[in-house]
Amino acid sequence: MKTSLSHRIKFPPPTGFTLIEVIGALALLALIVGIVAQSSLAHLNQTQRQKEANQLTQLARGFERAVIRTRGIPEGDGWATLVAGQLAQATDQVRRNPTGQERRLLLDPNLQVGTTGTNSLPYLQTSSGSLQPSQLRAILISSLGAPLPTLSASDFAVLWSTPNNTLPVNLSANWSGQADDLRIERIDFGRLFRRVILNNLDSAEAAPYGLDDTNVVLIAAGQRVEGWFFETSSVNLYYGSRVLQARETIARDTSYVYENGRWGRSVIYGAGAGSTGIGQLTDDFINLVTFNNTAADDPLTSDTTAVTEASASTESEVTVTESETTTTTTTVHTKVKNNNGHGNNLDGVDSSNPGEGGGGPTGSVDPSGTVDDEANLAHGTTSRDVVEASHRYMKAYVVWAMKGRPIGGDTARTRHPAYRTLIDATESLCDFTANLANP
Secondary structure, eight states, rough: OOOOOHHEEEEEEEOOOOHHHHHHHHHHHHHHHHHHHHHHHHHHHHHHHHHHHHHHHHHHHHHHHHHHTTTEOOGGGGHHHHHHHHTTTTTHHHHOOOTBBBEEEEEEOOOOSSSSSSOOOEEEEOTOBBSSSSSSEEEEEEESSSSSOOOOOGGGHHHHHHHHSSSSSSTTOOOOOGGGGEEEEEEEGGEEEEEEEEEOOHHHHOOOETTTTOOOEOOOOOOEEEEEEEEEEEEEEOOOTSEEEEEEEEESSSEEEEEEEEEESOOOTTTTTTOOOOHHHHHHHHHHOOOSSSSGGGGTTHHHHHHOOTTTTTTHHHHHHHHHHHHHHHHHHHHHHOSSSSOOTTTTSSSSSSSSSSOOOOOOOOTTTSSSSSTOOOEEEEOHHHHHHHHHHHHHHOOOOOOHOOSSSTTTTBBBBHHHHHHHHHHHHHHHHHHHHHO
């Protein structure tokens, strides 16, 4: 009799996890989940802190742009509304961080801005500007943890100097938050200002100027305005007739000088220093010019032979001068024809004739002194043309004299550059004066 196979094979009885094994597996799983959750939470918190730090930087830069745009600094409570308008955000979005905590603005209690040295805000720029701003600083502070305690002006200095991710000593006793939860952004409004000096050297005439869209303001004769203005402000400079001479955007510390009905750059003159006030040029000219009735001291003389023969008779010198004047007058007529008028803007920054100190005759002159077309001579000189031509002549003479009155060769092409410049300026003055008398 055969035995069944199933009766011969012995299978082990079925087994399962014991209660202890199940508890151990669950404990291990819980530990892993806790570690992952803690790491994820720490990463999330760090990301949130960095995001808030970036947001505070954006708010601070928006605050600065809004201050420059409006030309003013609001008092403490008005900052959020101003920044919200600048960044096109809701005011509450600016005022509160993602955790719902309120961001605070703290001002330096020692700040000074305005025309009287007051430390109070708001400040709104006028045509007088401000005294030199001092301690014009603010702090944006935000907490992603416990709510911030009450902060006073006396806390400013500590918060300003505390490094990031460090708990300020003035908060350690009455705040339960952590240093990593605190975000601080510092703002220095003083760096947004530039110094501008407007000096009226005219002894009889008021100097007109304006700022941005304000009305024309007059600086009394002999007086000056010195102030600090927001960068990107526009300084409007007017001729004595109240016609706009130039408009410049303030980008750095600068100064202007008013004299003889127009604005210039400076009154400090030296060889190669550029255009200056006409009063200073006049003084330099008088101090340097010592005519001895010789050809060597006559800037109209361009004949080298006559220059070297300084002992020649006065009659021969006059002959040389008249001959040279006759030649150069027609030459300068051609120069006037090329420009037919006078320039504008400021000395040394003329937009039509850069470097010519306010414009005037330009164009090339043939070294031989000949004129290509004497039939088409330009006239219509104005009194301002004569003043500007006098300005250029005195400047050229002072430069020439400072270099030792060099002459050079016997042709216009080989003469010393300073002498050639002086001859051109002399011709210009002669021509403009003649045209003014015979329009």
